[in-house]
Amino acid sequence: MTPGATPRQRLQAQLGATLPQAPELVLVTDLDGTLLGGPDPWRRRFYGWLQIERQRVLHVFCTGRDLASVARVLSEQRQLGLAAPHVVIGDVGSTVACGASLVPLPLATDPIEARWAGLPERLLPLLERIPGLSPQPVSTQRRLAYLIDPLQLDIGRLAAIEAHGVDCLVSDNRYLDVLPAGVNKGSTLLALLDWLEVDHARVVTAGDTLNDLAMFETGLRSVMVGNAEPALVAALPGLARTYRARAHGCEGIVEGLRHFGFAHLFEGRL
Ligand SMILES: [Mg+2]
Numbered sequence: 001m002t003p004g005a006t007p008r009q010r011l012q013a014q015l016g017a018t019l020p021q022a023p024e025l026v027l028v029t030d031l032d033g034t035l036l037g038g039p040d041p042w043r044r045r046f047y048g049w050l051q052i053e054r055q056r057v058l059h060v061f062c063t064g065r066d067l068a069s070v071a072r073v074l075s076e077q078r079q080l081g082l083a084a085p086h087v088v089i090g091d092v093g094s095t096v097a098c099g100a101s102l103v104p105l106p107l108a109t110d111p112i113e114a115r116w117a118g119l120p121e122r123l124l125p126l127l128e129r130i131p132g133l134s135p136q137p138v139s140t141q142r143r144l145a146y147l148i149d150p151l152q153l154d155i156g157r158l159a160a161i162e163a164h165g166v167d168c169l170v171s172d173n174r175y176l177d178v179l180p181a182g183v184n185k186g187s188t189l190l191a192l193l194d195w196l197e198v199d200h201a202r203v204v205t206a207g208d209t210l211n212d213l214a215m216f217e218t219g220l221r222s223v224m225v226g227n228a229e230p231a232l233v234a235a236l237p238g239l240a241r242t243y244r245a246r247a248h249g250c251e252g253i254v255e256g257l258r259h260f261g262f263a264h265l266f267e268g269r270l
Contacts, residue, residue, distance in 0.1 A: 023056060023058035025203075030063055030208060032064075032208075033208035033225070033228075035206070037227055042249070050082075051081060059099070064090075064211050066090055087105075089188050092184065093187060094141060095112075116142045135147075147175065158176075167182070169210070173231070184211070185212060203221065204222065209228070216235070223245055223256025226247050
């Protein structure tokens with residue numbers, strides 16, 4: 001890579017694969033309940049469409065899963081025709097990786113790593129003492145992940161954790177993610193779009209739980225799928241550019257894309 005390369009050139013080099021040069025749509029999808037949700041026939045059709053349209057549709061996974069778990073999803077869903085996306089945002093925004101190889105992209109992860117340095121050592125002993133939290137069996141890169149027992153956890157105790165310069169994000173009333181302050185699906189997505197020099201008018205995001213709220217709050221066009229969790233639905237009045245789909249999962253994504261004027265990309269195939 002030559003000195004003075006633009007972030008896009010650096011990212012292209014790190015991705016090691018050709019990104020669509022002028023995508024008509026940049027589709028950013030959460031996985032569980034969103035891209036992996038909805039009736040199987042819809043999922044099969046939608047995954048097939050994504051495969052065929054790889055040069056027109058730049059696809060980004062934006063998920064709470066870690067990279068090992070994304071690899072498992074890709075392997076399990078191959079039977080329904082799900083292909084690797086171009087880019088993966090994982091670990092609720094604290095990891096960015098090449099979709100094909102699942103190798104993390106230093107341009108994106110190094111700054112997050114720097115903000116995370118020293119925090120786990122300080123926070124792990126404090127979190128251990130809070131009743132109702134049990135560590136999730138995931139490789140926690142630049143975040144800590146817990147399962148919540150809502151009957152035992154006093155949410156008020158998380159304020160003392162946040163005072164150390166982290167954000168505590170509760171999702172689906174089951175998961176707690178502790179992330180470097182300001183790092184979330186939305187902030188990492190906006191940074192990625194900047195590096196890729198993408199026109200925001202071409203972007204649509206989709207999600208179903210509270211960890212997707214940060215994507216919706218970016219002001220990008222967004223689809224809240226029909227099976228969204230009630231706490232996310234409650235945030236809808238404050239989200240000017242978010243469309244609430246009636247349909248669930250994949251079918252809801254397609255409904256949202258039609259709403260936002262991308263129906264021409266389907267050409268009668270969906
Ligand atoms: Mg989800």
